[in-house]
Amino acid sequence: MTATYDTPVVLDRREGPYGEVVLRRHGELLQIIANGCFLMDTSDGRSERLLVDAARDALDPRPQPHVLIGGLGVGFSLAHAAADPHWGAITVVEREPAIVDWHRTGPLATISEQAVADPRTEIVEADLITHIRETSATYDALCLDIDNGPDWTVTEGNDNLYSPAGLTSCARVLKPGGVLAVWSAQPSPNFEETLRNAGFKQVRTEEIPVARGVPDVVHIAVRPG
Structure with a gap:
């Protein structure tokens, strides 16, 4: 039976360390599904680009800053960061080996091939929470996109x-004046309050306009200098 344009086609399905992950094609789009939950697709990328740009713009002037991107996803954030000569080093933490493979040798390489090959790029296969808690590295910016938001993990x-406790770990690996940027599928006033209570300053939310429905947002906060 031949699949129609509107029928998703599974390209790869794997049992990963945190459950099932699926890469499928739906028309011209590539989609990532985790444990039956839609994560993201290649339809747009505006919010992923804003995530990286918002962190860059919130940083005080400093030479060759080091950004950590939490979650490789479909690769929009990495590709956008690598296209910007402002960043001196780019570390991506991704816990699903399958997603890393899809970027290195699979269909998602069409988005990220140049970025993965960029000498500034390092991909770390690890759980982001564990990495932030245990690493001895420090970063100028953390761009986190591993969930559908603080209220929808x-x-x-x-x-x-x-x-x-998690935000304390984020602050620990941020250099003074470093920026935390967190992508979310919807605004979260409660998370803003948690950021302030954790000691972050200049807390704000930037919206990504959409034709209808609730806008995607990026929560931004700065570790005091």
Whole structure:
């Protein structure tokens, strides 16, 4: 039976360390599904680009800053960061080996091939929460996009990232004046308050306009100098 344009076609399905991950094609789009939950597709990328740009613009002037991108996804954030000579180093933390493979040798390489090959880029296969808690590295910016937002996590354990303890870990790996930027499918006033209570300053939310419905947003906060 031949698939029609409107029928999703599974390109790869794997059992990863945190459950099932699927890459499928739906017409011209590539989609990532985790444990039956739609994560993202290649339809737009505006919000992923804003995530990186908002962090860059919120940083005080400093030479060759180092950005950590939490979540490789379909590669829009990495590709956008690598296209910007402002960044001196780009570390991407991705916990799903399948997603890393899809970028290195699979269909998602059409988006990220040049960025993955960029000498500034390092891809770390690890759980982001564990990496932030245990790494000795420090960063000028953290751009986090591993969930549908602080109020809609992909796995239950990810709640810890947006808790006071998780934000303390984020602040620990940020250099003074460093920026935390968190993508979300909807605004979260409660998360803004948690950021302020965790000691972050200049907390604000930038919206990505959409034709209808609730806009995607990026929550931005600065570690005091």
